[in-house]
Amino acid sequence: MDALTYTHACTLQEDIEGIEYDFSSVELFDWSVIPNAKWLGLLSIGIVTASLLSTAPSVAQTMSGTRYVSTPNGGCLNARTGPSMTASVYSCVTDKAVLAPVVGEQGDWYKLSTGRWVYKPYTALTTNSLSAGGTLRQVSTPKGDCLNARTGPGTNYKIDMCVSNGATLKTVVGNRGDWLQLSSDRWVYGPYTKAAAGVGGIALKQGSTGSAVRQVQQKLGITVDGVFGEKTEAAVKAFQTKNNLTVDGIVGPETRKAMGL
Numbered sequence: 001m002d003a004l005t006y007t008h009a010c011t012l013q014e015d016i017e018g019i020e021y022d023f024s025s026v027e028l029f030d031w032s033v034i035p036n037a038k039w040l041g042l043l044s045i046g047i048v049t050a051s052l053l054s055t056a057p058s059v060a061q062t063m064s065g066t067r068y069v070s071t072p073n074g075g076c077l078n079a080r081t082g083p084s085m086t087a088s089v090y091s092c093v094t095d096k097a098v099l100a101p102v103v104g105e106q107g108d109w110y111k112l113s114t115g116r117w118v119y120k121p122y123t124a125l126t127t128n129s130l131s132a133g134g135t136l137r138q139v140s141t142p143k144g145d146c147l148n149a150r151t152g153p154g155t156n157y158k159i160d161m162c163v164s165n166g167a168t169l170k171t172v173v174g175n176r177g178d179w180l181q182l183s184s185d186r187w188v189y190g191p192y193t194k195a196a197a198g199v200g201g202i203a204l205k206q207g208s209t210g211s212a213v214r215q216v217q218q219k220l221g222i223t224v225d226g227v228f229g230e231k232t233e234a235a236v237k238a239f240q241t242k243n244n245l246t247v248d249g250i251v252g253p254e255t256r257k258a259m260g261l
Contacts, residue, residue: 067110068098070124070177077123079116083109090116099123107142120191124178136203136252137172137180137193139165147193149186153179160186169193171203171252183248204251206233216251219259 069077076092083106093099099118104111108120139147146162153176163169170182178190204212208228217224220235233249240247243258251259 066098067102067123067125069093069095069118069122071095071122077118079112079114079118081116083107083111083117085119087117093118121178123191125175125190137169137195139163139167139169139188139192140194141165141192147188149182149184149188151186153177153181153187157187163188168253170246171248171250173248173250183246183250183252203253204228206230206249215261216259219261 071077074095076094078089079091079093080087080089082088099110100112100114100116102110103113105120106117109117110120110123111117141147144165146164148159149161149163150157150159152158169180169188170184170186172180173183174181175190176187179187180190180193181187204216206228209226211226213228213232214224214226216228216236217226217232220232220239222231222235236251236255237247237249239245239259240249240255245254245258251261
């Protein structure tokens with residue numbers, strides 16, 4: 001936005017001074033006939049600005065997944081000018097509406113690509129933001145507290161344990177709104193988690209392919225074809241049973257460690 005503001009300011013000043021440019025004889029990339037340094041400056045600013053605007057959404061999209069408004073009472077969600085309840089309200093986004101990509105966060109607030117801020121607990125991941133049966137996440141609470149693992153998807157369910165901040169959770173096997181179901185059959189509040197570091201956030205499961213699957217198959221002593229099918233899943237479950245691990249057929253951090261991968 002600073003680049004755009006500068007460009008508009010330059011244009012306004014040139015209008016006041018009566019400066020006019022004739023581009024009819026200028027050929028693209030023929031730098032020998034560029035009218036003057038001012039024109040070159042404006043051109044470079046425009047190119048940089050266009051580049052920033054075109055790449056920002058894709059970077060933001062990878063940060064927290066696609067999210068939508070999910071307020072407790074089905075009301076709209078205030079989009080504010082800053083990460084605070086005291087910040088001015090710019091607009092109110094209707095419940096269930098998909099939000100602009102998240103480009104940052106501060107405490108309980110998400111910053112959107114529009115420059116507005118929304119209250120994190122009143123948003124939820126869309127169903128395509130999680131790969132059922134294959135997502136690894138870590139606890140990331142706003143104040144560094146532990147995260148309650150509950151028997152169901154809601155604060156009204158019993159707390160089974162509290163997982164320390166920064167700890168890697170069991171593999172995510174599903175979700176309901178903002179609540180993530182783990183392979184341990186416990187549920188955690190999704191906004192208080194983040195993609196697990198060091199493993200790419202993805203576990204190997206049925207349907208996975210590639211060199212990582214081949215490494216697992218080699219460790220298991222089965223046919224190596226790089227495809228995680230039913231036979232590979234059965235072999236993984238047998239390995240997990242033998243090593244007193246959670247038997248879910250998914251190669252997550254604990255299973256990887258036991259395999260020496």
